[in-house]
Amino acid sequence: MLSSVKTFVFLDLEATGLNKYLPKITEICLVAAHISSLQNPVTNEFGEMQLPRVLDKLCLCVDPEKTINRYASEISGLNNKNLGENEKQNFNSGLIVLIKEFLDRQAKPVCLVAHNGFKFDFPLLKTELKEQGNDFSSSLLCLDTLHVFQELDTLENGAPKKGKGFYTLSELYRRSVGKEPIDSHHAEGDVQMLIMIFMSKAKQVIEKTSYSFKMWSEISPMYVTRR
DNA sequence: TGCCAGGCCCTCTTTAGGGCCTT
Numbered sequence: 001m002l003s004s005v006k007t008f009v010f011l012d013l014e015a016t017g018l019n020k021y022l023p024k025i026t027e028i029c030l031v032a033a034h035i036s037s038l039q040n041p042v043t044n045e046f047g048e049m050q051l052p053r054v055l056d057k058l059c060l061c062v063d064p065e066k067t068i069n070r071y072a073s074e075i076s077g078l079n080n081k082n083l084g085e086n087e088k089q090n091f092n093s094g095l096i097v098l099i100k101e102f103l104d105r106q107a108k109p110v111c112l113v114a115h116n117g118f119k120f121d122f123p124l125l126k127t128e129l130k131e132q133g134n135d136f137s138s139s140l141l142c143l144d145t146l147h148v149f150q151e152l153d154t155l156e157n158g159a160p161k162k163g164k165g166f167y168t169l170s171e172l173y174r175r176s177v178g179k180e181p182i183d184s185h186h187a188e189g190d191v192q193m194l195i196m197i198f199m200s201k202a203k204q205v206i207e208k209t210s211y212s213f214k215m216w217s218e219i220s221p222m223y224v225t226r227r
Numbered sequence: 228t229g230c231c232a233g234g235c236c237c238t239c240t241t242t243a244g245g246g247c248c249t250t
Contacts, residue, residue, distance in 0.1 A: 015250050019232040023250065072250045119233065120249035146248065150235095160236075168248070185250080222232080 002206050002213055005141060007032050007106035008198065011114045012190040013121045014076040017069035022223050024064035025091055025128055026078045029187035030099065032056040032106045033195060039206075041199045049177065051195060058102045059188050060095065063088045075185040091128045100136070111141035111213065115169045115194055118144040118214065123222035130221050140216035145172075145194060148205050155208055169193055176200035 014027035037052035114121035150160040183189025
């Protein structure tokens, strides 16, 4: 299934908190890369892998209309004060139109990619869409890089690696790229790390992983607000 | 309003409990 995907759209959300606090999105970043760029990474004069030159980006800050968890504010730099002062809009129908048009511009089939996406980013995005009475095309694919890298380790070593923090986005980036993360917990920074991690294993991800993707229609909302 | 994740994996397991990963 993944071998037929033409565009991977890397996604990261910042939010007011974690799942149990019924979070709302404070920042969304989508970066679309064509399979041809991901499978043939360009290197600089030092032989270091570079982000593809041809990328489409959509990054927006969002007024969550809810108190942002203190820790979430500290790590993301987004708080109710600066979002309010900058007059950011909420997650409204206009934003959904933007995102859908962005996805529609990409060569299809399209696959969304997020780290721990099955548990956090995809369900939360689905909740926000459903609250506006909207949704994405059911033909959209979803890939969770947390599952991908655990599955690759299982294929190579018989089991995922153990230990706290082994599969965090930052740690995967350190091991894949050999550099310290930059702009961690800023949506665009996290997406850039995600692309680099993906490119470092693109061939294996596309050819070997078979359990790490779902159809968008299989994603359940994180929660449903009572009205 | 207030509720307050969750499926998978591991082991000091299986009559269970705790950690991971995302903000």
